[in-house]
Amino acid sequence: MLKNYLKIxxxxxxxxxxxxxxxxxxxxxxxxxxxxxxxxxxxxxxxxSVFPKQNLVYYVPTxxxxxxxxxxxxxxxxxxAKDLKEEVPGIAKSAxxxxxxxxxxxxxxxxxRFGRYVQPDFLEIFSLNFLEGELKTALSRxxxxxxxxxxxxxxxxxxxxxxxxxxxxxxxxxxxVTGIIQDLPSTITYKFDWLIPFQRFQLGQENMAWAxxxxxxFADTFVELTxxxxxxxxxxxxxxxxxxxxxYDTEVPNEAFxxxxxxxxxxxxxKEGKIVGGKVSLVRSLAFIALIILLIACINFMNLSxxxxxxxxxxxGVRKVLGSSKKRLVGQFLTESMILxxxxxxLSVVLVVLLLPYFNTLVExxxxxxxxxxxxxxxxxxITLISGVLAGWYPALYLxxxxxxxxxxxxxxxxxxxxxxxxxxxxTQFTVSxxxxxxxxxxxxxxxxxxxRDVGYSKGTLLNLPVSGxxxxxxxxxxxxxxxxxxxxxxxxxxxxxxxxxxxxxxYRWQGGQDSENVLVRYRFVSPNFFSTVGLNLLEGRNxxxxxxxxxxxxxxxxxxxxxMGEDSAIGKTIMDDGINYNVIGIVNDYxxxxxxxxxxxxxxxxxxxxxxxxxxxxxxxxxxxxTDALAAIENVLKKxxxxxxxxxxxxxxLFNSKFKNEELIGELAKIFAxxxxxxxxxxxxxxxxxxxxxxxxxIGVRKVLGSSVSGIVQxxxxxxxxxxxxxxxxxxxxAWWVMxxxxxxxxxxxxxxxWVFVIAGAVAICIALVTVSxxxxxxxxANPVKSLRTE
Numbered sequence: 087m088l089k090n091y092l093k094i095x096x097x098x099x100x101x102x103x104x105x106x107x108x109x110x111x112x113x114x115x116x117x118x119x120x121x122x123x124x125x126x127x128x129x130x131x132x133x134x135s136v137f138p139k140q141n142l143v144y145y146v147p148t149x150x151x152x153x154x155x156x157x158x159x160x161x162x163x164x165x166x167a168k169d170l171k172e173e174v175p176g177i178a179k180s181a182x183x184x185x186x187x188x189x190x191x192x193x194x195x196x197x198x199r200f201g202r203y204v205q206p207d208f209l210e211i212f213s214l215n216f217l218e219g220e221l222k223t224a225l226s227r228x229x230x231x232x233x234x235x236x237x238x239x240x241x242x243x244x245x246x247x248x249x250x251x252x253x254x255x256x257x258x259x260x261x262x263v264t265g266i267i268q269d270l271p272s273t274i275t276y277k278f279d280w281l282i283p284f285q286r287f288q289l290g291q292e293n294m295a296w297a298x299x300x301x302x303x304f305a306d307t308f309v310e311l312t313x314x315x316x317x318x319x320x321x322x323x324x325x326x327x328x329x330x331x332x333x334y335d336t337e338v339p340n341e342a343f344x345x346x347x348x349x350x351x352x353x354x355x356x357k358e359g360k361i362v363g364g365k366v367s368l369v370r371s372l373a374f375i376a377l378i379i380l381l382i383a384c385i386n387f388m389n390l391s392x393x394x395x396x397x398x399x400x401x402x403g404v405r406k407v408l409g410s411s412k413k414r415l416v417g418q419f420l421t422e423s424m425i426l427x428x429x430x431x432x433l434s435v436v437l438v439v440l441l442l443p444y445f446n447t448l449v450e451x452x453x454x455x456x457x458x459x460x461x462x463x464x465x466x467x468x469i470t471l472i473s474g475v476l477a478g479w480y481p482a483l484y485l486x487x488x489x490x491x492x493x494x495x496x497x498x499x500x501x502x503x504x505x506x507x508x509x510x511x512x513x514t515q516f517t518v519s520x521x522x523x524x525x526x527x528x529x530x531x532x533x534x535x536x537x538x539r540d541v542g543y544s545k546g547t548l549l550n551l552p553v554s555g556x557x558x559x560x561x562x563x564x565x566x567x568x569x570x571x572x573x574x575x576x577x578x579x580x581x582x583x584x585x586x587x588x589x590x591x592x593x594y595r596w597q598g599g600q601d602s603e604n605v606l607v608r609y610r611f612v613s614p615n616f617f618s619t620v621g622l623n624l625l626e627g628r629n630x631x632x633x634x635x636x637x638x639x640x641x642x643x644x645x646x647x648x649x650x651m652g653e654d655s656a657i658g659k660t661i662m663d664d665g666i667n668y669n670v671i672g673i674v675n676d677y678x679x680x681x682x683x684x685x686x687x688x689x690x691x692x693x694x695x696x697x698x699x700x701x702x703x704x705x706x707x708x709x710x711x712x713x714t715d716a717l718a719a720i721e722n723v724l725k726k727x728x729x730x731x732x733x734x735x736x737x738x739x740x741l742f743n744s745k746f747k748n749e750e751l752i753g754e755l756a757k758i759f760a761x762x763x764x765x766x767x768x769x770x771x772x773x774x775x776x777x778x779x780x781x782x783x784x785x786i787g788v789r790k791v792l793g794s795s796v797s798g799i800v801q802x803x804x805x806x807x808x809x810x811x812x813x814x815x816x817x818x819x820x821x822a823w824w825v826m827x828x829x830x831x832x833x834x835x836x837x838x839x840x841x842w843v844f845v846i847a848g849a850v851a852i853c854i855a856l857v858t859v860s861x862x863x864x865x866x867x868x869a870n871p872v873k874s875l876r877t878e
Contacts, residue, residue: 106426109387112769113430113473115762116383118437120469122445123376125438125453128461130369133273133351137212139310142178144344146170146307146324149359151340152592152606158356161303162342166327167205170307170342174323176315181208182305183276184287189554189731190280191254192241198554198732199237201280202306203287211310218249219265225283230264231255232281238266255282257555257730272452275350276306300331309344320344368748375759380473382515382763386770387426387477389511420475427474431466448754450747508774509810515767516814516851517821522760523847524822528839529753532830533746535837541742542677543584544621547575548738549705549720550583558700560727561613567726571719573711578616579700585741587680588691595662598652605650607690608679613697617642617674619706627657627672630695637695642672647690661692668694682745683833704738764851768858771807775859778803803863804856811855815848822847 137143146166149156167182183204190197202208209221209232216224217235224232231253233241242248251263261282270277287297297304311320325341332340343359352366438455446453456462551557557564561579568574582588588608614630617623625645630637641661648656651670661668674693707716721733789799823839830836 108769108772109426110429110433112386112766113383113427113477114433114437115766116380116386117430117434117469117473118441119379119759119762120376121434121438121455121466122441123372124465124469125442125455125462126445126449126451127369127373127376128465129273129451129453130352130365134275134347136271136274137347139211139213140347142311142313143211143347144309144311145347145350146309146342147345147356148303148328148340148342149356150303151604153604156359157606158359159303160306162305162307163300163303163328163331164297164305165300166342167305167307167309169327169331170309170324171207174320174327176311176320176323177309178312179207179211179310181205181211181308182284183208183308184284184305185276185278187552188255188280189257190237190241191257191730192251195241196257196730196732197237197240198734199279200277201282202276202278203284204281205284207310208281208308211308215268217266217268218247219263221265224265225281227262227264228283228285229259229261230283231261232265232267233263234267234279235269237279238263259286300328307342317344365748368752371752372755375755378518379759379762379766380469381476382518382766384473384477385511385515386766387423389508389515389770389774420479423477423479424471424474427470427477430473431470435466449751512767512771512774512807512810513814513817515763515770516811516855517818519760519763519767520815520818520847520851521822521825522756522763523850524818524843525826526753526756526760527843527847528822528826528830528837529749529756531837531843532833533749533753536683536746536749536833536835537743539678539682539835541682542622542675544706545584545738545742547707547709548584548620549707549716549735550738550741551703551705551720551724551735553579553701553703554731555728557703557724557728558698561697561703564723564727565615567723568705568720571716571723573708573716573719575706575708576615576619577703577705578619579613579697580616580702580704581611581697581700583702583741584620584677584704584738585679585682585745591663593664594692596651597660598654598656605690607647607692609692609694611694611696611699613700614695616693616704619704621706622674622677625673625675626655627670629672634695634697637671639666639668640671640695641668642674642693643670644674644691645676647692648673650690668692682742683835764854768854771855771858772861775803775807775861775863800860800863804859807855807859808852811852812848815844815851819844819848 134140145160146162147158147160148162149158151157162182164182167180170177171180181204183202185200185202187198187200190199204225206225209224214221214232219232224230233248238248241253242251248263248266252260253263254260311317321344325343328340328342341359349361349364352364352369353361354364355362435455435457442453442455457466558579561577565577568577588610590606590608592604592606594605594607612630614632614634617629626648627642630640630642643656643661648670651659656670656673659670661670679691680689705720707713717735720735724731724733789802794802822844826839830839
């Protein structure tokens with residue numbers, strides 16, 4: 087029976103090559119989109135899965151309360167890890183870590199790599215796979231360093247035995263290689279290329295007593311629970327730990343809590359101390375979009391199949407008269423559908439292989455299609471089966487339900503509903519397509535709205551350089567030579583990137599206004615000329631003196647801080663911090679930092695005149711200077727004063743734009759999916775128009791003989807389809823508005839939805855549909871009527 091099904095199916099598909107090709111190509115586009123997105127989803131949900139202790143490993147963030155609002159930070163006090171292991175039953179291992187980028191040097195070979203200072207338990211918590219050395223002893227010596235395999239190769243070549251070899255960190259400290267670990271995949275949240283003992287944290291610093299106190303939050307803390315431990319019991323004890331070490335004046339003390347390894351990547355957004363989402367929202371959205379695209383392709387299949395029902399009616403009638411049951415007919419038509427689905431899947435595999443490099447560039451991943459992977463095979467088979475059944479079930483049931491007597495008599499009562507069904511399917515396809523066009527346009531507008539906002543400083547010409555080597559010590563001559571080049575306006579040092587929240591604290595008291603020790607205050611250490619370099623405008627008072635010691639007890643504050651100090655001028659007033667009185671000598675404008683999506687991100691900031699712990703150098707390029715020439719000049723100066731370290735930089739504008747990666751990805755994919763949805767819909771519309779023209783060719787011939795013009799016939803054949811697109815537009819508008827309204831509500835700083843977006847989307851859809859239908863309509867209208875009427 088199956089052999090007979092296949093034989094009939096292939097004959098029928100070959101007899102209708104045009105419709106079969108449209109079906110295969112349309113369905114293959116849907117399957118290709120679904121495959122690419124599912125590969126991306128698989129990559130996202132497999133983050134951190136390389137670590138075997140999925141049910142036992144936790145990160146320890148902290149909730150900190152300021153003015154009644156809870157903020158969540160990924161840092162803890164230095165001694166917390168040790169105390170958790172010693173004092174909380176159920177915690178088997180714990181490790182405090184701190185990440186930093188440093189120069190690793192072996193002879194003439196030097197590379198900048200990011201690594202971590204870690205406590206010994208870190209190696210066991212993550213079950214790192216050692217290729218050389220031993221896990222239990224690798225960090226037992228204070229000058230030992232563990233390298234990833236790719237880092238070892240970059241430094242020592244392909245020499246497989248690099249244990250006990252010596253390299254330099256930051257061209258100053260010697261470390262001995264005590265272990266080589268297997269390279270970790272890109273799908274891990276907390277990355278590193280080297281590991282050294284935590285006691286070497288902040289090499290070169292003389293006084294690190296603060297790192298062993300509960301007052302300063304700086305460390306990443308990881309813990310491993312003992313098997314079969316009750317999570318809620320352990321978490322409740324962890325939440326009380328910081329409060330037990332520090333006396334708080336507030337009723338709601340800061341607290342640490344446990345965050346599972348399974349949630350690090352997908353659920354990392356917190357509000358009021360609780361998980362509210364994260365990248366899981368994007369994963370769900372794209373998975374849903376993949377389903378929608380696949381559904382559109384299946385609708386396209388159903389549309390064309392029901393359109394051809396008239397040609398298959400006599401076949402069904404004859405087969406039923408000869409004794410074929412409905413079950414067998416359903417099996418026959420589903421077999422045809424599955425054959426088309428298999429062909430589409432084969433074509434989609436080819437398309438995925440061809441498109442995957444471009445898709446990887448778009449999503450910034452290294453996704454690979456592994457047809458030898460059982461999971462990938464099951465995904466492909468599953469999509470193929472679902473597509474075949476989803477696309478073929480209705481045509482199969484519909485065609486097999488024809489009554490043979492009516493069909494063979496030619497009354498066609500069974501075919502009465504097919505036109506209405508096709509119209510509904512066309513409306514559904516174009517509704518989704520128009521929604522994609524509207525949504526992609528609004529997403530693009532929102533991204534442009536955020537990226538073009540006034541952040542309060544000159545990010546357009548600002549260059550961000552990581553501080554390394556002698557840059558702090560030699561900063562003055564570096565700055566002077568940069569300015570002397572004629573291409574640079576100014577240069578300055580700071581301990582925090584402008585886009586970040588910087589460091590924060592509470593317990594400040596000030597003269598004037600209303601005192602509140604629980605106000606969240608950001609603070610930064612900067613060098614003189616910092617404000618003129620980054621473009622923060624001095625509203626009142628004076629700048630820091632070039633001699634930092636003169637202003638050692640003076641500060642400059644932002645306008646929002648000045649408002650807290652009363653209505654009169656804050657200049658000359660005093661701010662008390664940790665027993666020291668600081669005089670306010672200047673006020674600068676507020677600026678955007680931290681959460682760039684917020685509508686009001688201008689919380690109080692205090693600036694201290696101190697740059698010995700700077701990690702960032704800002705260089706402001708003159709607006710009319712060539713960027714290429716300016717970069718060359720900066721590189722030459724740094725090579726002169728800091729020759730051991732490579733020249734690395736990023737434009738502040740690029741760093742700002744990189745904050746919108748998720749939104750840009752959604753926007754790009756929405757545009758692509760809108761185009762694909764339109765293509766798939768137009769394929770169906772093209773087939774339906776061709777079928778309609780074929781069905782009405784005698785009518786068209788008669789009309790032409792009686793004097794109808796080509797334009798009149800085109801209008802006759804096109805008006806019904808255009809009416810369906812207009813209905814789709816009416817449905818798509820409110821739906822797209824509702825979806826985008828909910829999406830935009832997650833952004834405090836957002837656009838208003840304009841009516842012209844809907845007008846343009848509708849016009850685009852109508853024009854595309856009109857061109858598609860008109861092609862077949864014109865072809866039918868200019869055909870020789872003699873050929874269509876010769877049999878009459």
